[in-house]
Amino acid sequence: MSLGSVPLRYKVDIDREQCMRCMRCVDNCSYGAFRNEEGKLIVNSRKCTACHRCISMCPRDAISLKDRPVDYRAHPLWTSEAREDIINQSRTGKIVLAGMGNAKDFPSIFDRLVLDACQVTNPSIDPLREPMELKTHIGKKPSRLEFEETVDGDIKVLNEIAPNLELQTPIMIGHMSYGAISLNAQRSIAQAVAKVGTFMGTGEGGLHESIYPYQDNTIVQVASGRFGVDINYLERGAAIEIKIGQGAKPGIGGHLPGEKVCSDISCTRMIPYGSDAISPAPHHDIYSIEDLAQLVRGLKEATEWKKPVFVKVAAVHNVAAIAAGIARSKADAVVIDGFRGGTGAAPKVFRDNVGIPIEAAIASVDKKLNEQGIRNEISIIASGGIRNSADIAKSIALGADAVYIGTAALIAMGCRVCGNCYRGLCPWGIATQREDLVDRLDIDSGAQQVANLINAWTYELSELMGAAGINSIESLRGNRERLRAYMLDEGMLNVLQVKPVGA
Amino acid sequence: MCGIFSVIDRNMTRMDGSSIKAALSSMDERGSGEGAGYVAYGIYPDFPDCYALHIFFDNIVDHKSKVDELLSKWGVIIHQEEIPTYEQPSLKRQHIPWRYFFKPYKDLMVGSLTPEEDIIIKTVMDINSGIDGALVFSSGKNMGVFKAAGWPEDVANFYRIEDYRGYIWLAHNRYPTNTPGWWGGAHPFNLLNWSVVHNGEITSYGTNRQYVESNGYKCTMHTDTEVVAYLFDYLGRRHKLTEELIVKALAPPFWDEIDSMPLSKSELNRAIRLIYGPALMNGPFGIVVAQSDGIVGFTDRIKLRPLVVGDDGTKLYISSEEAAIRRVDPNIGEIYMPKAGEPVIGRVVK
């Protein structure tokens, strides 16, 4: 018996009265949902991914889109998604792939936290009139300073302080490799971070020559596939990041299909043209924390101790102890990627079920490092599902030094979070290598939009800080007094170390 | 709002408390009659080497024996007595103020460079967080805090503050918003020889508290001020920072200022901000901190609370209001207002 087809996921409708048959939708849809048959516009809704490219390009606002136009018999357990996955898997016998971050309906902890503001007993600070400092330093810091008085009465610091990255705002852009995203997308991001004085991650894809002009604002990644890694690469980056895991798929490696490995990508990654780029799940030279410490030292030696080295891990149950282990190595920062972290492609079962939310991970890492008296010696970078400036303020108040954003930066370039990145057909020219699609993304405007977003969030952060009577970001860091929880259970309050509203 | 007043005689000539009472009382407008206190240095010349532990007992029967027991474990009690007090019609007695003159056994704290101080800190934290009905509010040598819930003049009369003579005095008049009427919540706050009077609110409290707690202190007073005492003790005693450097850590210059300093200065300030970032205090405050050899006053980085300095060459006054200084010395020569974040330091000449 045939399984037949599953119901339509989206239904595209054309308002025929409005439509002027310009056929822009046909040209714009890379998934082939529209075709032009002798002047007649035909729609194949089954191909639609809700990427909104057509809708945003239609001059007549003639296109409408409906999510799940066909109802299943309602059932709280056997959701339509559960049923469809089973139907698809019984057809294919394969793992279900999915893009972007965890799509399950877990309540957001960020949305259950509220920030504080001053009233009467202390004045709020107006960022338009008073200095507001968001400058952030990421890197190793000694636990104490030693001083010496010089002959002419000056005081000199005796410690040698390891190089720190200086960020003008605590917002960085996380690792998205050339390969996972287009070169135009990566160049837009590079221009943007250079403009606002922050940093971007290169991902595990090497460093393309066209990013060299912005290399002082890049963090180069060393992941388990070691793609694109040579001394030239390490020396160009402002910092180096060892990627152990990723929030969207903790515990498994990565896979860039051979079709995406064009000649340019193969050069940047240093792999043969058209071959699959497979990053194994573990680093084959890291089987314990000592091995990691060794790799950190190895990378530092190779770059003459001039570059900060970060270690990125997925937020998993034991993340606090793992971070404490990392803090004991020479690493400068630990990056924690929460389970809502985006990705081009991940097995859906991992994306939706493995790992913990970033809010809890930050708080528990911060707490553990504090208990061990080493919190200020290492920086914490949080990532995975940060949607706005409030999420950033809350992350910092829970203990992060800075955040990485990923999906948000893509949205600033056009992405509509359709979740089909793994197909390589991104109609916005972001998650694709098809030249005609890549050309759709104008580098200068992309850069401007990303820079606008970071600037806007930075303004909002300073307003939030000013309202809370704080004029320097270090006074927000780990400052749970400025947070209250609304309707979180007591167990969660203990993990976050936040009081409930009204307390 | 709160009012603070402080004075040091650099020659260590001791002053009795009557003028301090007069100065503080001239700022009654800044308080609400729910908390006032004084601290004086040099008041116990008969016990110069003992830690003078001032303790509020809720009653002598239940709670005192536990404290006696704890102290005898860690050292010897050289002398103890109830702190003399005199009933005031408008001050409701809530505790019995007691004092111990205590000498810790140094060799009990292994692996410490400052074993005596560490024993005192441990004992204070243990009593305050572990023994109900007992609160240590003063623990330095040859100095002592006197405080209660009431107007400045009532609290002064309750302890007969004029009977004490010290070369450094800090005084505080409280307008509480938190813990009103609680004697422990009145200022000055003290730990070892550090005493703090504070006008304002510390918006970075959560960060500062975590920093001191991760270094062995326990915040037990339900107020942001105690963290200042711990920060001074931690940075001053344990990290050996001078008062100037501590103030640079607590109220540092802005990055723009640091970037435009000459290299050696900007390196120093940058290092302090990086390494002692969690000690940075935000929010509006005027603070005076005392040690046995001096006082330091400073405000937050944008001076959201007042601080006035008077100097006659021998005596240095730091106060919320000029009026209080003039109350003690009507003809004071030099009066000025320090810049935001700039430390005003008065040291004894030895």
Ligand code: SF4
């Ligand atoms: S883009 Fe809009 S107006 Fe043009 S053909 Fe498509 S639906 Fe019609």
Ligand code: SF4
């Ligand atoms: S980047 Fe991915 S999710 Fe965003 S529009 Fe392109 S394909 Fe869709």
